[in-house]
Amino acid sequence: MEFSIKTLSPETAKAGCLVLGVYQEKELTAPARRVDQAAKGRLRKAAADFSGKAGSTLLLRELPGVAAERVLLVGLGERASFGEPAYRDAVRGAAGVLKEIGAKDAAFFLVDLKVGSRHLTWNVRHAVLGLREAFYRFDEMKSQKKAPASALQSVVLTLSPKPDLQKALAEAVATADGADLARTLGNLPPNVCTPSYLADEARKLARQYKLGVEVLERRDMEKLGMGALLAVTSGSQQPPKLIVLRYSGGAKGKKPIALVGKGITFDTGGISLKPAGEMDEMKFDMSGAGSVLGAIRALAGMKAPVNVVGVIPTCENMPGGRATRPGDVVKTLSGQTVEILNTDAEGRLILCDALTYAERMGPDVVVDIATLTGACVIALGHVASGLFANDQKLADEIREAADEAWDRVWQLPLWDEYQEQLRSNFADFANIGGRPGGAITAACYLARFTRKMRWAHLDVAGTAWKSGREKGSTARPVPLLVRFALRHAARK
Ligand code: BES
Ligand code: MN
Numbered sequence: 001m002e003f004s005i006k007t008l009s010p011e012t013a014k015a016g017c018l019v020l021g022v023y024q025e026k027e028l029t030a031p032a033r034r035v036d037q038a039a040k041g042r043l044r045k046a047a048a049d050f051s052g053k054a055g056s057t058l059l060l061r062e063l064p065g066v067a068a069e070r071v072l073l074v075g076l077g078e079r080a081s082f083g084e085p086a087y088r089d090a091v092r093g094a095a096g097v098l099k100e101i102g103a104k105d106a107a108f109f110l111v112d113l114k115v116g117s118r119h120l121t122w123n124v125r126h127a128v129l130g131l132r133e134a135f136y137r138f139d140e141m142k143s144q145k146k147a148p149a150s151a152l153q154s155v156v157l158t159l160s161p162k163p164d165l166q167k168a169l170a171e172a173v174a175t176a177d178g179a180d181l182a183r184t185l186g187n188l189p190p191n192v193c194t195p196s197y198l199a200d201e202a203r204k205l206a207r208q209y210k211l212g213v214e215v216l217e218r219r220d221m222e223k224l225g226m227g228a229l230l231a232v233t234s235g236s237q238q239p240p241k242l243i244v245l246r247y248s249g250g251a252k253g254k255k256p257i258a259l260v261g262k263g264i265t266f267d268t269g270g271i272s273l274k275p276a277g278e279m280d281e282m283k284f285d286m287s288g289a290g291s292v293l294g295a296i297r298a299l300a301g302m303k304a305p306v307n308v309v310g311v312i313p314t315c316e317n318m319p320g321g322r323a324t325r326p327g328d329v330v331k332t333l334s335g336q337t338v339e340i341l342n343t344d345a346e347g348r349l350i351l352c353d354a355l356t357y358a359e360r361m362g363p364d365v366v367v368d369i370a371t372l373t374g375a376c377v378i379a380l381g382h383v384a385s386g387l388f389a390n391d392q393k394l395a396d397e398i399r400e401a402a403d404e405a406w407d408r409v410w411q412l413p414l415w416d417e418y419q420e421q422l423r424s425n426f427a428d429f430a431n432i433g434g435r436p437g438g439a440i441t442a443a444c445y446l447a448r449f450t451r452k453m454r455w456a457h458l459d460v461a462g463t464a465w466k467s468g469r470e471k472g473s474t475a476r477p478v479p480l481l482v483r484f485a486l487r488h489a490a491r492k
């Protein structure tokens with residue numbers, strides 16, 4: 001799907017499909033009014049049968065006086081309440097129909113709408129990401145591929161081309177490419193997407209985008225003393241990896257943003273075995289890792305002026321004769337000892353060693369991304385990712401980026417009172433803190449490994465994938481991470 005930015009006159013544009021906005025009050029947007037005039041009022045008449053609810057659609061064919069083959073009316077909802085959600089609904093609604101009818105090219109006249117106080121670059125980004133998401137397909141594992149992937153070859157965003165809009169377009173396309181990667185890695189089955197597969201994927205990115213890559217093997221972890229990561233991998237036949245992927249697009253010597261992603265390619269719970277229901281979804285437990293690879297692909301693809309280093313601890317969490325037992329005490333890379341009371345709280349175990357490893361690279365800030373706790377899903381559902389930070393400025397930066405990317409987060413506290421829940425009679429502390437505030441105590445555990453850094457933690461357990469009929473990776477929080485990195489590099 002190729003995107004371009006061009007001014008077109010709606011009535012003479014020879015597009016396969018014009019996409020025009022109409023408010024719920026049947027008020028036509030400016031380009032829709034022009035088409036209506038050329039078609040002698042046919043559009044307004046058709047709009048009478050149309051709800052105009054945000055995202056609703058009505059397809060018209062061969063309007064007299066209009067060069068385009070089809071006209072797609074898209075509802076924008078009530079004029080007074082038009083804003084970010086309605087714009088995004090409209091993009092999704094339009095994308096759904098363009099996909100269904102197999103349109104080859106479209107002229108997208110929704111992009112010049114004023115969306116709250118957002119700049120037109122925001123419209124461009126959300127149009128591209130919305131369309132690309134709607135057209136994403138995953139049929140790599142099907143024996144019969146469906147008809148050719150996407151009929152939609154070109155989309156014109158009808159704006160007058162300006163450098164900032166062209167830049168936003170290039171950024172959005174690269175972000176969509178990064179999101180596609182994260183989505184596909186998440187969707188791949190756990191017998192394919194293993195730690196070794198993720199390491200190969202990182203090496204492939206390194207070749208393609210000239211990135212620095214290093215993969216630590218089990219013996220490297222042993223030499224370093226990553227006792228917590230090694231404890232998680234011990235029940236598995238798959239070799240663990242610690243992937244370090246570096247993109248240096250910013251000034252030489254500028255400290256990198258470190259992105260640390262949880263890469264459990266399958267989480268059975270280990271000896272603290274999970275119940276059978278929906279256990280297949282624990283293939284998505286590497287979504288943090290996928291989002292780091294996706295974000296780095298995006299930033300490298302757009303040649304962003306930032307320095308980023310991705311650190312990805314990846315392994316399986318399996319039961320077995322060599323598996324870690326509840327009650328085992330291990331020594332982490334930081335030197336602190338942990339009593340593993342529940343082997344299903346494995347994410348924090350691989351992350352703590354990766355965070356200590358990241359600290360040694362002297363990052364500017366570090367952000368970890370993890371499908372860490374079921375408790376976070378209970379707290380925030382599937383709408384917001386949990387945000388924790390030991391630096392409020394960093395938390396605010398992340399929240400603003402998240403709002404802009406509509407990849408939203410909600411901050412939860414990291415107060416010391418919660419730390420007490422991690423106390424242990426046998427080691428420095430335990431890896432679980434009981435049911436109350438489970439997302440918070442998990443973050444409190446990580447906080448014990450990040451005291452020397454500006455650090456934020458994103459718990460994406462509720463947002464990284466969808467269950468049920470629509471089961472699949474969402475690619476979150478790739479849009480947020482890309483926005484954050486760009487804004488962080490450009491700040492002041
Ligand atoms: N990967 C899971 C968290 C998870 C569970 C994400 C369900 C999405 C949906 C994590 O490794 C885990 O098992 N966490 C435990 C921690 C508990 C043992 C303290 C949990 O949340 O139950
Ligand atoms: Mn687990």
Ligand code: ZN
Nearest residue numbers: 264267285347
């Ligand atoms: Zn897990």
